[in-house]
Amino acid sequence: MEKEINESIQGQSLILDERQGNTKKMFIESYGCQMNFSDSEIVASILANEGYNTTQNLEEADLVLVNTCSIRDKAEQTVRKRLEQYNAVKKINPTMKVGVLGCMAERLKEKFLDEEKIVDMVVGPDAYKDIPNLLKEVEDGRDAINVILSKEETYGDIAPVRLNSNGVNAFVSITRGCDNMCTFCVVPFTRGRERSREPQSILSEIQDLWDKGYKEVTLLGQNVDSYLWYGGGLKKDFVKATEMQKATAVDFAQLLDMCATQFPKMRFRFSTSNPQDMHIEVIETMAKHHNICKYIHLPVQSGSTRILEAMNRQHTREEYMALVDKIYEIIPEISLSQDMIAGFPTETEEDHQDTLSLMEHAKYDFGFMFAYSERPGTLAARKMEDDVPEEVKKRRLNEIIALQQKLGWERTRRFLGQEVEVLIEKESKRSDAHWSGRNSQNTVVVFPKENYKPGDFVMVKVTDCTSATLIGEAVGYAERMQS
Numbered sequence: 001m002e003k004e005i006n007e008s009i010q011g012q013s014l015i016l017d018e019r020q021g022n023t024k025k026m027f028i029e030s031y032g033c034q035m036n037f038s039d040s041e042i043v044a045s046i047l048a049n050e051g052y053n054t055t056q057n058l059e060e061a062d063l064v065l066v067n068t069c070s071i072r073d074k075a076e077q078t079v080r081k082r083l084e085q086y087n088a089v090k091k092i093n094p095t096m097k098v099g100v101l102g103c104m105a106e107r108l109k110e111k112f113l114d115e116e117k118i119v120d121m122v123v124g125p126d127a128y129k130d131i132p133n134l135l136k137e138v139e140d141g142r143d144a145i146n147v148i149l150s151k152e153e154t155y156g157d158i159a160p161v162r163l164n165s166n167g168v169n170a171f172v173s174i175t176r177g178c179d180n181m182c183t184f185c186v187v188p189f190t191r192g193r194e195r196s197r198e199p200q201s202i203l204s205e206i207q208d209l210w211d212k213g214y215k216e217v218t219l220l221g222q223n224v225d226s227y228l229w230y231g232g233g234l235k236k237d238f239v240k241a242t243e244m245q246k247a248t249a250v251d252f253a254q255l256l257d258m259c260a261t262q263f264p265k266m267r268f269r270f271s272t273s274n275p276q277d278m279h280i281e282v283i284e285t286m287a288k289h290h291n292i293c294k295y296i297h298l299p300v301q302s303g304s305t306r307i308l309e310a311m312n313r314q315h316t317r318e319e320y321m322a323l324v325d326k327i328y329e330i331i332p333e334i335s336l337s338q339d340m341i342a343g344f345p346t347e348t349e350e351d352h353q354d355t356l357s358l359m360e361h362a363k364y365d366f367g368f369m370f371a372y373s374e375r376p377g378t379l380a381a382r383k384m385e386d387d388v389p390e391e392v393k394k395r396r397l398n399e400i401i402a403l404q405q406k407l408g409w410e411r412t413r414r415f416l417g418q419e420v421e422v423l424i425e426k427e428s429k430r431s432d433a434h435w436s437g438r439n440s441q442n443t444v445v446v447f448p449k450e451n452y453k454p455g456d457f458v459m460v461k462v463t464d465c466t467s468a469t470l471i472g473e474a475v476g477y478a479e480r481m482q483s
Helices: 034-048 073-092 103-108 110-115 128-139 185-192 199-211 235-240 245-246 251-262 280-288 305-310 317-330 351-360 381-385 390-413
Strands: 024-030 051-053 061-067 097-102 121-123 144-146 169-173 216-220 267-271 295-297 335-342 366-371 419-427 434-438 442-446 457-464 471-476
Touching: 024 034, 024 295, 034 051, 034 061, 034 097, 034 128, 034 169, 034 216, 051 295, 061 073, 061 103, 073 185, 073 295, 073 351, 097 103, 097 128, 097 366, 097 457, 103 110, 103 185, 103 366, 110 121, 121 128, 128 144, 199 216, 199 251, 216 251, 251 280, 280 317, 280 442, 305 351, 317 351, 366 390, 381 390, 419 442, 419 471
Parallel strands: 024 051, 024 061, 061 097, 097 121, 121 144, 169 216, 216 267, 295 335, 335 366, 442 471
Antiparallel strands: 419 434, 419 457, 434 442, 457 471
């Protein structure tokens, strides 16, 4: 639940330029959060070196891979339905091999091979480098599985292939795994313990993106604020580090500062943050650099301290609200977004009202809101009865959504009459005469094309808005971001 899931790209199949001499075809599609889509780019890079080009034609594929999500039951059911479709194709093309990657593979392990007879290979998130060996096992007629979670693997040595890219925005993974053990979440079990990537490998990847013309990078992790590089190893083992390692360690605020300083004409975002790990130094670093976007995704899940404790969220309602107040004090123009769960076990009407009042206090611009669904293997599933009736969950969720729509409308309207800096990303979905991009606060902005192009930073005078989109006219280039 700690991850933003873009519903518009779910199940997207990936395509990249053909590599000369590669003779085999792979079809790869992804579900879930941006980490999964980023991981698919790593897999594509590994398999390109093994003679595979991508195809968007399922029927001609030698290898079909689906990168899966376990965050909600709906995501898993979607994958199972998709496997049924693969099975129909496999009857026509019996030599086609099917592999399941990612969090669902990690959660179900060998059970996947038993339950889904079509699946030849099951690969967890830390085992992608082993795919060439697993394919050899499959080609020899054996099922293959590697779901071993690593204490070291960060894929820092693999240059991801940028798939379905607009050439403007890119994601760069900086951490893997999560130590937080929220009672509703499967991520620590499917992606392992937290470990961070070496800073220089991150900066090198960003340099490569800059050289290729990219203008915005999102630093990505299950919990970016926990980033801590001290020479390798797990975050939890930092207490055992040497004095020299501790003195030269790099935390997230320092990494963010390094990125913004080294690439002053590139824009930076990050996702996802955890309230208990967000330090004032990160907020001060954001305020210091124009090219760090003024937007934080700050999941809270509930406005009730009692429910937060049951979720093992490691902060109270009051601590979260104090953090929000501090963020607004340091960066008044900031946008915040939330994750919220309606109907967690034992949630009362009073707890629900606490959630609504916290939302009013935080004044979120956006939100990702769900009714609680029990995830097998989590502490909540093992220890807590899912005792809030479905109709109550649905009603509370609808009230949360309605309030967020009201808040979002109010927050979007604050830009009316202002000039905002926009990075042009693509053509507007509704009009081929307009560009679409986002301002620093992550709000979509559309305006007439004129002579601008994707990748340009443009100042736009906002003249109108909908509940989620700003409408305006370009008044010129954003001079301090022009390279």
